[in-house]
Amino acid sequence: xxxxxxxxxxxxxxxxxxxxxxxxxxxxxxxxxxxxxxxxxxxxxxxxxxxxxxxxxxxxxxxxxxxxxxxxxxxxxxxxxxxxxxxxxxxxxxxxxxxxxxxxxxxxxxxxxxxxxxxxxxxxxxxxxxxxxxxx
Numbered sequence: 328x329x330x331x332x333x334x335x336x337x338x339x340x341x342x343x344x345x346x347x348x349x350x351x352x353x354x355x356x357x358x359x360x361x362x363x364x365x366x367x368x369x370x371x372x373x374x375x376x377x378x379x380x381x382x383x384x385x386x387x388x389x390x391x392x393x394x395x396x397x398x399x400x401x402x403x404x405x406x407x408x409x410x411x412x413x414x415x416x417x418x419x420x421x422x423x424x425x426x427x428x429x430x431x432x433x434x435x436x437x438x439x440x441x442x443x444x445x446x447x448x449x450x451x452x453x454x455x456x457x458x459x460x461x462x463x
Contacts, residue, residue: 346360348463357377
C-alpha cells in the first residue's frame with residue numbers, strides 16, 4: 328500500500344510542468360513553445376522548440392528576499408505581542424539554452440511563486456531577435 332501511495336505522489340510531481348510560450352516582439356516569425364518541469368528548488372531544466380530547432384538548458388531563480396519581525400506593545404495594564412514572517416513571492420530568473428547546431432537562447436524573466444507564472448524576454452543568437460516569454 329505504501330509503495331502505491333509513493334508511486335502516485337511521484338507521478339503527480341513528475342507530471343507537473345510549466346508551459347512556455349515565446350512570441351516574437353516584432354510580430355514577425357514563428358512562435359516557440361516549451362516546458363520547464365516544476366522543481367522544489369531554484370533551478371531546473373528547460374526546453375524550447377523554436378523555428379525548427381530544439382533548445383535545451385538550465386534555468387535559475389533568485390528570490391528577492393523577505394523578513395522576520397517580533398514585536399510587543401504595552402498599553403496601560405494590557406500587553407499585546409505579535410510576530411510575522413514575510414517571504415517574497417517574486418524572483419528574477421535566467422535561462423541559457425542551446426541546440427545541436429550551436430544556436431542559443433538567453434532568457435531573463437520574473438517569476439511569481441504564488442501564481443506559478445512569469446514573464447520575460449529571450450534573445451536568439453541566430454539573428455539577435457527578441458521574444459517575449461510567458462511562463463504558464
